[in-house]
Amino acid sequence: MFDDGAYVSLGELEGNRGDQNYPLPAGTDRGRYRSLSIWCDRFDVSFGAAGLTTTSG
Template sequence: PWRLWTTTVAAEAAPGAVPAPAGATTAAEPAPAPAAPGSPSAAGPQVVAAGDLVSLAHETSGRVTLVALPDGGHAVRIEDLATSDGPDLRVWLSAKALADVEDAGEGRWLELGPLRGTRGALTYPVPAGTDVSQFASLVIWCKRFSVGFGAAPLTAA
């Protein structure tokens, strides 16, 4: 029970983000204009689906984005996360719609890993070969007590 009062802050890089080298300065030449979103020449991640986290068993908020990476893979980005801590929190992609995620453990789901922070920004790679179109929501799931802390619909971009 004491974990409900603990907080872990995460500040992970966004998918496809390349951190600047230490001591880097601004270049004298202007950067090239970015490619239009969705265009074949766009070099960065492309948004596939997104949604806002809503509370289930515990107060939860934040923004979830599912992105296609230039290498053909996918990743989930959670930003501005705010939720309670728990004994065994997991991040799941669920085939269940947001209205049905309270029993997400009984449906088809894919675990992306343990929740690595209760505040901040997190990035989870989606296993290669996963058909992301089969998932309707992202759920922060407490495996120990079989309860959802929060969830977000994955609405196509």
């Protein structure tokens, strides 16, 4: 699920419960990324990943 190592950091988690939203930095090419990961730098491990899809509208 992880791509070529390129990533955009969306910052630290706001919490561990409920819905959360993280805006993409200006200029991010949305078409370049196919997945996301909740990554822990301290332990060098992913705590979860999901594929991304595009929507029209």
